[in-house]
Amino acid sequence: MFIVKQLYDLQLLDWDIQEREQKLADIQERLADDSKRISAKQRVDRIAARLTDLGTPRRQHEGAIQQIESRIGNIDKRIFSGMVTNARELEAFEEEKANLQRQHSDEEDSLLEILVEIEELQADDIQAKQTFESINSDRESEIIELQSNEATLDEELPDLYDQRNDMAAEYPPIALATYDMVKKRRGGQAVALVERGACLGCRLTLPTHELQKVRTTQEIVQCSSCTRILVIA
């Protein structure tokens, strides 16, 4: 024979199922979220790309400096060869040399700026790679653990669904319908235990006649305040 207390067993089973379903959903959400690892990898890639980008201007400035130095060398050779005797020609060479030296100094400043940035990026690169490695290895262990927990839940849940179906099949349809309706309306809790004359669902003391009815009948008695199905603890 069906007794109302069995609805409390159903509620415990439903809570158990719900808790596991929630855990499974959390696990699946965490498995899908690879954002931390992706953003660490993106940082490594951004630094590498910037280092590559700096290669071209670096080579250009280095090439320009070499060219300027060789032109200055040629002018010096001409000046010190003793072949240039004309004062105006000599002056023109000196002027060109001074001009080249200014260019040389500008090129060196630009190159230095790039070299400083490269040095900073190389330090960032080491640090970003270490961070990525650590996040990556943590994530790999996390995935193994999450997948193992997921597999356990995937195995447990079907058994619980079977148990629930078996249990529900034995209950009178009207009892189940009441249970489902109150469960929906009362935040997933259809059954409330009665302890020291109070409904533990809403914490209110039950009127004497209501309490009496729960104690003596086999009918479903609902709390007059929160409508939950009352079961003596």
Ligand SMILES: [Zn+2]
């Ligand atoms: Zn109540």
